[in-house]
Amino acid sequence: MSIPDQERKDKEGLGRIPTDLLIVLVVILSATLAFGLGVLAGKDMAKPNGKDGFWIEQLPQRPEVSGGGPAAAIEAIEEPVVEGPKVYMASKTGTKYYLPTCGTAKRIKEENKVWFSTKDEAEAAGYGPAANCPGL
Numbered sequence: 500m501s502i503p504d505q506e507r508k509d510k511e512g513l514g515r516i517p518t519d520l521l522i523v524l525v526v527i528l529s530a531t532l533a534f535g536l537g538v539l540a541g542k543d544m545a546k547p548n549g550k551d552g553f554w555i556e557q558l559p560q561r562p563e564v565s566g567g568g569p570a571a572a573i574e575a576i577e578e579p580v581v582e583g584p585k586v587y588m589a590s591k592t593g594t595k596y597y598l599p600t601c602g603t604a605k606r607i608k609e610e611n612k613v614w615f616s617t618k619d620e621a622e623a624a625g626y627g628p629a630a631n632c633p634g635l
Contacts, residue, residue, distance in 0.1 A: 585614035589626045596621040601632035 589596040590607045596615060597604035615621040618628070618635070628635040 585616060587615040587618060587621050589613045589615070589621060589624075594626060595629040596626040596635075597629050597632045598634050600634075601629065603629060603631060 586598070587596045588599055588604050588607065589612075591611045591613055593607075595603075596618075599605075613624075615624070615626075622628075
């Protein structure tokens with residue numbers, strides 16, 4: 500078979516495929532390619548500090564406070580201790596601890612807020628988890 504015969508055969512084969520179908524296939528392939536490139540670019544942009552995937556960091560722990568209740572929480576705040584990030588909050592006058600995103604936590608006045616790094620730290624200070632706060 501010669502090259503001109505092969506070209507004629509290829510053109511006849513393409514002529515059997517409807518033009519609309521070819522256009523739809525090109526659009527679908529282009530959209531898929533664009534989506535895939537966007538996902539790859541997003542993964543690179545989402546890496547914090549060049550880290551990829553899952554990692555665990557050890558947070559510093561506070562010494563346990565003797566006693567319990569709101570008074571112990573106030574004493575714990577007055578002690579100068581190197582601390583990790585504060586994740587849980589409570590009110591000086593309350594008995595429950597919350598995540599900062601909970602509705603009740605948003606209503607606590609700034610001067611009454613008590614912050615804790617861990618659930619154990621909040622419970623050691625005499626606070627219990629709030630039932631109306633999802634995630635505790």
